[in-house]
Amino acid sequence: MNHTAAANQNMGANDPKGFASARANVLRPGAEAVATKGWLAANRWLLLRRLSQLSILALFLLGPWLGIWIVKGNLSSSLTLGVLPLTDPFVLAQSLAAGHLPYREALLGGGIVLAFYLLVGGRTYCSWVCPVNIVTDTAAWLRRRLGLRGGKAADTRLRYWLLFFVLGLSALTGTLAWEWVNPVSMLHRGLIFGFGLAWGVVGGIFFYDLLIAGRGWCGRICPMGAFYGLLGRTALLRVSAGQRARCDDCMDCFAVCPEPQVIRPALKAIGQEHPLILDHNCTTCGRCADVCSKNVFRITTRFDRSES
């Protein structure tokens, strides 16, 4: 009892227990932002993100649906306008680990994608491109709305181990090990080429995130996200809590953030002075900027350390 009271008093300060309980209490993060900023401004980055995800998907679907072949293939490897090859570097890494040296196109395509995400930030793939993001975002939204709590979430480091073992397994079995089960490629390929039973895998992730572990797939298990996360250390595009002086500790950003642990160092100046979120697991989704009624956050570059 004593502890809880102390935790509540400390809420919003340095006490992690305070954060946890407050976060669980937020059922509708962003409601205040909608009231003060208007619905459109309070969903700006979310809408842009959905637009980005759906337009990329649409580019792939224009061919098979309408016969307009701008992009052929799928996210694993594609050819745009007959000239631009793009290949998923994670798939490529598995193939290399399996002992196959791909043709120049695949290597070139992988290099282009790799360079892009090194520049922009690896996990922008997760929030701006990956189709599973829509599934897990929906699960997270529903989990909040239904007030579901508890469950058992895996350790956030599981993904790195899984990435390590998946590459090892590729070497051991001589196959692209994760591609046997990868829900990201299964969902994208399924939408373009036909699903079969892959709906089951996507549904499994939805219900895992909804019922067992909030943000459990993208934030803890997905080795593809871990791979792209490792590309995030040099990202130019970063979120800054530039107006952190205005923060009123409403916890909305923590409630919507798919990787809530990345916010604290920047927002509360813990272990760093500047307000930039430099954690490589920040997906630069901008949802924190959306739901903040005080406009604390902005998407900017890693060189922008100003607090204004």
Added chain:
Amino acid sequence: MNNQQTQRAGKLQPLPRRRFLKEMAGVAGGACLLAGGVGLYSKQASALPATAIRPPGALAEADFLSACVRCGLCVRDCPYFTLKLAELGDGVATGTPYFNARAIPCEMCEDIPCVAACPSGALDRSLTDIGEARMGLAVLIDQENCLNFLGLRCDVCYRVCPVIDKAITLERVHNPRSDRHAMLLPTVHSDHCTGCGKCERACVLPDAAAIKVLPIAVAQGSRAGHYRRGWEEKDAAGRSLIGEQIELPVRGMEAQPYGDTRLRPDGPQVPPPAPPAGLNSGWKP
């Protein structure tokens, strides 16, 4: 209380080593289990069903699975919609290209667009002549229902073969059932069959075809390398390696060539001996 507080405050400091190692071991073990499950599943799921034929130029199955990134570019560039990407539940490694010859066979395009489209090298670009493709091997697998084996002149598989008279020939043999007709048996030759599957597609049987394209590993036995084929050795040496054979005369057939045991109408007519009775009489036709 004091101790508890320091422990809670310690959350921001590096974890004590023992706890850290214990946690790490748990996480690593969990990841290892997950990866192990994936590995076992992949082993189980990498078995290719015999009706699933890989595109032309595909590497051997094990190498193919290390190379194919499952992008579907070969499927997109196949002008006849032959190729499709395996969906989960098809029994083929999910996302990899294959075709079912009975549904749509390979039309053997001269420019082999599927191979040109492959960015990974799972389809080998050293294949430039589609005649050299070895997608599988046709096997006339059902000799009980094949119409030619029944003595009819169906010949459809032979007629549609793009490598007619090389990959499939009609071999004339005596029809023992009628005893006065010939059977022309479609016969596949592995040194020319590309495995395109047009024969399987064209087979006139109502459901399953009598001739089927199978993966080469299923269709073909391994060559018995330790056997010398006498006739090949003879051709290579220009003479028989075992010297002249002794010819023993056959009584009553001295006038005929050695080995020709047929009775001549103008020769001495020997009535066939009456078969002795009993199981162990030793009589042979």
